Amino acid sequence: MGRRKGRDVSGWLIVDKxxxxxxxxxxxxxxxAFDAKKAGHAGTLDPEATGxxxxxxxxxxxxxxxxxxSLKAYAFTVRLGQxxxxxxxxxxxxxxxxxxxxDEEIKAALGAFVGEISQVPPAFSAVKIDGQRAYKRAREGETVELAARPLWVEELVLTxxxxxxxxxxEMTCGKGGYVRAIARDLGAALGCHGHVVALRRLWSGPFDLEGAATLDEIExxxxxxxxxxxxxxxxxxLADLPEATCPAASVGRLRNGNPASVIAPSDLQFGDECWASHDGRAVAVGTYMGGELHPSRVFVADGTPG
Structure with a gap:
């Protein structure tokens, strides 16, 4: 068998899409570009969206x-009247x-879209219906009926x-939010219709656009x-998770998926999810069980940049 293609390189790349x-x-x-063995992303952006x-x-x-x-923030423009x-x-x-x-009517309407709201995803979305993406069914002319789902909206303001x-x-929201659905529903609430004509993600969890790489730079x-x-x-x-530290004796046990002792911050509670580090490097993520971490994910020391 041949060697699996790619380098053992690990880390996050923040791209301005x-x-x-x-x-x-x-x-x-x-x-x-990185000749990497494995890659993925945290949160899809529509093709026409940037950021x-x-x-x-x-x-x-x-x-x-x-x-x-984690929470994410978007800046977007709504075309009213259509x-x-x-x-x-x-x-x-x-x-x-x-x-x-x-402007006052728009501001007054925004309150209904803040907090725990219920949102029906757009028909042209990647939500699956019986194993098939909704947008594929919609493109084929099918009338797509999607169930409403909860969304946490931290903030929504007219800028x-x-x-x-x-x-x-600008909107700050939790996982699974569709800005296009916000534009659609805001237009409906205002009695004038609406759709998104520009969308840019500003930040996501611990990451923002400062120092983000461009595709030209990557190529x-x-x-x-x-x-x-x-x-x-x-x-x-892992910046949004609490961090515990583990002594050298615990590193091998945790990386093998076994519970091991860790030194937790004073505010960490029994049953909390946290990550354990040794010399500043991630060893494992898991559940804190009173002095021990019970790992659910473990990290190998491969090609992570320091």
Whole structure:
């Protein structure tokens, strides 16, 4: 059997995704450029959306759920007066209205979209229905009925009103939110219809766009190990979890998936999820059980940048 292709390189790459590419295409480009064995991302961006896409390589893929589950922030522009079948500018206009809300009316309507809300994903989305993506069914002309799902919206504010037809907003929300659905439902609430014409992710969990890599930068340095300088450590993906430290004697046990003693911060409670480090490097994630960590994910010391 031949050697599995790729390098044992691990870490997070924060990409400023350009418009017109799928998130999967960006991940594939990064994987190719770094000659990495394994790659994934934390939270899909629509092809026409731009901004932060957190790409995990190697051992960092084990921390993807902790970034995906974190809060995220978006800046977006809503076109008022038109509904589309995709809830963005790529779709066909399905309804129009001459009504245009005032700034005050928009601000007043936003309150209903903050806190724990119920949201029906767009018909053109990656949600699966009986094993098939909703967008595939919608493209084939099928009427797609998706169930509402809960979404936590931390904040939703009107930031600018360039003209009567457009409203610029920023939203901070939890996992699984669709900005296109917010635009659609806000337009409906205002009685004028609405869809997204521009969308940019500003930050996601511990990551923001400061120092984010561009695809041009990644392609220019492709296959050169010096590109590793752009990677952030695996541990960056665990920033929202409490950290315990483990003595040298515990490292081997934890990496083998066995419970071992750790030194926990004073506010860590029995049953809390946390990660354990040794010399600043991730050893395992697991459940704190009174002096011991019971690991659920373990990390090998492979190619993680220091």
């Amino acid at each position: 350009p418009r017109g590419m799928t998130s999967t295409a960006v991940v594939n480009k990064v994987k190719w 932060l896409l957190a790409v995990a390589l190697g051992e960092a893929t084990k921390t993807v759920p902790y970034v995906t589950d 509904a589309t079948n995709t809830d963005d500018a790529e779709g066909e206009v399905t309804a129009t209205s001459d009504a245009r809300p005032t 600018d009103r360039p003209d009567a037809d457009h409203a610029e907003l 220019a340095g492709a296959k050169d190990p010096a590109l590793d300088r752009l990677l952030r450590p695996v541990e960056a993906g």
